[in-house]
Amino acid sequence: MAKKMVTGNPAIWIDPPGAAMYCPGCQHPVVHRVIADVIEEMGIDGEVICMLGVGCHAFVQVAWNIDMLSCAHGRALDSGTALKRLKPEAIVFTVQGDGDCIAIGAGAFVAAMTRAEKITTIMYNNTNYGTTGGQLAPTTLLGQKTTTTPRGRDASVEGYPAHTAELAATFRGTVYSARGSVHTPANYQRTKKYIKTAFQKQIDGAGYSFVEVLVACPPNWHLPPVECLDRIENELIVEFPLGEFKNEDKII
């Protein structure tokens, strides 16, 4: 009997030594797979150019067989703006973490939305700075213990979590803003739909599109991987509700 592969490596994934270098239970590669599946299904692997920020997500630079540029920390959208203006037919998307996008790159992020750049941003939100050892990020939940907030985030000292997808939705230049997660198979499919819609908005020339994805970070949350999925369900989604916050066909 013949066999057909249902799940394997994505088509744009080249298997370098150490490709699976992420920590046990880290969900960054799951989102990489979602993006790779969308690129494969839309047949745009020759047209996309990926702008990487700095963070755990950027390890994908050795594994994706598409055009990519590793940018300065937080400046992926600035480099993406230059590239999109020089090469308007290219489909430019940035892959950024929560620290890269809304902390260090907050200025670049807000400026890109103000200018209504026709770029797509996919932001991975794991509520801390994973690469450097789990420090406080703007998205850290209240009470969450990190290496820089050992007693938990205190609103009177460190403030409140930043809601990036909601912020993006308030800008006129943004035509699409959504937040997904990959902690269940159903949410995996929904996130795939969000990312596909975001790419389609850029192909249609509508405006800036943004997708935030909640991911687990077991080493820095100090939880076993499977319990991280429960934390996403019970704590993260309460603070960061999932869904589409803006979906327009053109800038209004």
Added chain:
Amino acid sequence: MAKGEIAIKENNCRGCGYCQRFCKPECIVMSEDKLSSLGYILPVVVNPDECTACGICGRMCPHYAIEVYKYVTE
């Protein structure tokens, strides 16, 4: 009757246990004593006949350690 089969790439596996959590027919469970060369607990396929080849274990695997094949008649 199995509708497909699961292949586990043991060198990629980091033993997170997501495959066990998401396998509805309970085909995959984490073993208690089988370790990979890096020392991670490996999953094992215990009920291969129940596999529906849905591919969810492979899709949710963060380390691309699972390949799922579906039987097709030509």
